[in-house]
Amino acid sequence: MKKITIILPTLGGGGAEKLHVNLANYWSSKKYLLEIILLRGDAENGVLIPLLSSNIKVVNLNTLRMRDSILPLVNKISMSESDILITAMWPLTSIVVISWILSGKKGKLFLSEHESLSLAYSNISKFKYTLLKKLIQFTYPKSNGIITVSEGLKKDLSDLGNISNKLIRVIFNPTSNIKLKNTLEVMPREPSWNPNSAFKILSVGRLTPEKDHLTLIKAFSQMPKELNINLVILGEGSMRPLLEELIISNNLSDRVFLPGYQLDPNPWYKSADLFVLSSIREGFGNVIVEALEHGVPIVSTNCPSGPAEILENGRYGKLVPVKDTHALANAMLESLKETHSHEDLKNRAKDFSVEKISEEYLEYFFHN
Numbered sequence: 001m002k003k004i005t006i007i008l009p010t011l012g013g014g015g016a017e018k019l020h021v022n023l024a025n026y027w028s029s030k031k032y033l034l035e036i037i038l039l040r041g042d043a044e045n046g047v048l049i050p051l052l053s054s055n056i057k058v059v060n061l062n063t064l065r066m067r068d069s070i071l072p073l074v075n076k077i078s079m080s081e082s083d084i085l086i087t088a089m090w091p092l093t094s095i096v097v098i099s100w101i102l103s104g105k106k107g108k109l110f111l112s113e114h115e116s117l118s119l120a121y122s123n124i125s126k127f128k129y130t131l132l133k134k135l136i137q138f139t140y141p142k143s144n145g146i147i148t149v150s151e152g153l154k155k156d157l158s159d160l161g162n163i164s165n166k167l168i169r170v171i172f173n174p175t176s177n178i179k180l181k182n183t184l185e186v187m188p189r190e191p192s193w194n195p196n197s198a199f200k201i202l203s204v205g206r207l208t209p210e211k212d213h214l215t216l217i218k219a220f221s222q223m224p225k226e227l228n229i230n231l232v233i234l235g236e237g238s239m240r241p242l243l244e245e246l247i248i249s250n251n252l253s254d255r256v257f258l259p260g261y262q263l264d265p266n267p268w269y270k271s272a273d274l275f276v277l278s279s280i281r282e283g284f285g286n287v288i289v290e291a292l293e294h295g296v297p298i299v300s301t302n303c304p305s306g307p308a309e310i311l312e313n314g315r316y317g318k319l320v321p322v323k324d325t326h327a328l329a330n331a332m333l334e335s336l337k338e339t340h341s342h343e344d345l346k347n348r349a350k351d352f353s354v355e356k357i358s359e360e361y362l363e364y365f366f367h368n
Contacts, residue, residue: 001031001032001033002032002033002083002084002366003032003033003034003035003080003081003082003083003084004024004027004032004033004034004035004082004083004084004085004086004365005034005035005036005037005077005080005082005084005085005086005107006020006023006024006034006035006036006037006085006086006087007036007037007073007085007086007087007092007096008020008036008037008038008039008087008088008089008092009038009039009040009045009066009089009092010038010039010040010041010045010046011036011038011041011045011046011047011048011049011058012044012045012046012047012048013047013048013206013261013263014206015114015173015283015284015286015287016088016089016112016114016283017048018048018286019114019149019173019174019286020036020088021048021051021052022174022354022358023174023354023357023358023361024036024052024053024056025051025052025053025056026354026355026358027358027362028053028055028056029053030362034053034055034056034057035056035057035058035059035080035082036052036056036057036058036059037059037061037073037076038058038059038060038061039061039062039063039066039069039092040060040061040062040063040064041058041059041060041062042060042062046058046060047261047263048263051263059076061073061076066091066092066095067095069092069095069099070095070098070099070102071099073095073096073099073100073103074099074102074103077099077100077103077106077107078103078104078106080106080107081106081107082106082107083107083108084107084108084110084365084366085100085106085107085108085109085110086109086110086111086112086147086361086365087109087110087111087112088111088112088113088114089113089114089115090113090117090132090136091135093111093112093113093139093140094135094136094138094139094140096109096111097109097111097139097140097142097143098139100143101142108144108145108365108368109143109144110143110144110145110146110147110364110365111140111143111145111146111147112146112147112148112149113146113147113148113149113153113157113283114148114149114153114283114284115153115281115282115283116152116153116156116281116283116304116305117132117136117156117157117160118156118159118160119156119281119304120210120281132160133160133161136157136160136161136163137161137162137163140157140161140163140167141161141163141164141167144368145167145169145364145365145368146163146167146168146169147168147169147170147171147361147364148168148169148170148171148283149170149171149172149173149283149284149306150170150172150283150284150305150306150309151170151305151309152304152305152306152309153170153283153284153305153306154168154170156304156305169364171357171360171361171364172284172309172310172351172352172357173284173286173289173352173357174289174352174353174354174356174357174358175289175290175292175293175349175352175353175354191232191267191268191271192257192259193230193232193271194230194254194255194257196228197228197229197230197255198227198228198229199227199228199229199230199273199274199336200229200230200232200271200272200273200274201220201229201230201231201232201272201273201274201275201276201332201336202231202232202234202268202269202272202274202275202276202291202296203216203231203232203233203234203275203276203277203278204233204234204235204265204268204275204287204290205233205234205235205277205279205287206235206236206237207233207235207236207237207238207239207240207243207258208237208238208239209238209239209280210279210280210281211235211237211239211278211279211280212278212279212280212301212322212323213233213239213243213278214239214242214243214246215278215323215324215325215328216231216233216276216278216328217231217243217246217247217250217252217256218246218250218325219278219325219326219328219329219332220252220255220256220329220332221250221252222325222326222329223329223332223333225255227336229255229336230255230256230257231252231255231256231257232256232257232258232259232268232272233256233257233258234259234260234261234262234265234268235258235260235261236260236261240258243258244258265290266290266294269290269291269293269294269296270294272291272294272296273296273297273336274296274297274298274299274332274335274336275287275288275291275296275297275298275299276298276299276300276328276332277298277299277300277301277307278300278301278328279300279301279303279307279322280301280303280322280323281303281304281305282303282304282305282306282307283305283306284305284306284310285300285306285307285310288300288306288307288310288311288317289310289349289352291345292310292316292345292346292348292349292352293346293349294346295340295342295343295345295346296342296345297317297335297338297340297345298311298316298317298318298335298345299317299318299320299328299331299332299335300317300318300319300320301319301320301321301322301323301324301328302319302320302321302322303322307319310352312348316344316345316348318331318334318335
């Protein structure tokens with residue numbers, strides 16, 4: 001029986017983490033042996049662990065600093081006897097390459113990149129940025145394969161690391177498709193929309209600067225109050241105080257709500273009239289696919305790299321410039337007024353089914 005080991009920093013609530021939960025559960029159902037190695041898997045960093053199949057082994061290295069994980073990873077890789085190892089999220093990707101080499105290159109190693117590194121690290125010093133590039137140039141080509149979740153990320157990584165396009169395969173992220181277990185810890189919560197709202201707008205994502213919920217709230221404040229529209233932003237993060245301050249200063253406390261992170265956002269998608277993504281950058285945009293899966297109309301910023309690819313340059317949703325408050329407000333109003341083919345949106349989501357995407361990974365692993 002073939003064994004696959006997934007190595008991640010954590011199993012928190014991010015899109016990359018959800019992706020690997022989906023992949024692991026599917027591969028386990030297909031009788032592959034699955035092991036997930038986490039640098040940190042405590043309660044805070046392992047919120048998705050309860051969603052894993054009971055057949056999947058989880059190993060917590062409990063390393064506080066990334067560089068401290070090299071030797072523990074060498075030991076685990078040496079003992080794992082895995083046919084396939086896959087890891088994601090730089091700098092862990094480069095660290096795993098080094099650990100894999102030191103372990104004697106046990107199994108085949110694949111690297112997965114989920115964000116634009118050139119954008120994510122654009123604000124660091126020139127010296128550190130040069131070090132990032134050199135480390136990627138040295139480590140990434142030594143793997144058996146590299147996966148990016150969009151064409152935009154493929155170009156970004158190729159340019160950044162001077163890596164041949166032939167070494168990089170684009171495999172989109174799958175739909176959410178997470179089935180919650182019947183435990184008190186992971187029971188889905190019913191959406192707490194304002195019962196008087198005529199239209200419900202949903203956004204899902206960490207409350208961090210790159211998600212740019214400030215622009216979303218400013219755009220929402222321009223929408224006519226008499227239309228009785230509510231906005232709910234699901235997620236948690238460092239921007240919460242600023243967002244709450246903006247909501248209060250614009251007298252939106254009865255129309256804009258921040259319920260926090262939701263382990264199962266599906267009930268919110270099902271009851272939403274419109275989904276909005278306001279990000280400055282995205283590696284892919286998992287939440288857009290989740291909205292499509294529920295047939296929810298979409299407005300998204302045309303940020304690098306995934307939204308335009310998912311929405312086929314506007315065929316399946318509206319695209320607006322990044323940080324353009326007026327354009328975002330107009331697109332939301334127009335979309336609420338328009339008639340949408342919910343079945344067309346759901347059919348587009350089938351292009352990102354867990355089964356289809358998981359099989360693309362397996363084909364790449366075993367026939368590369």
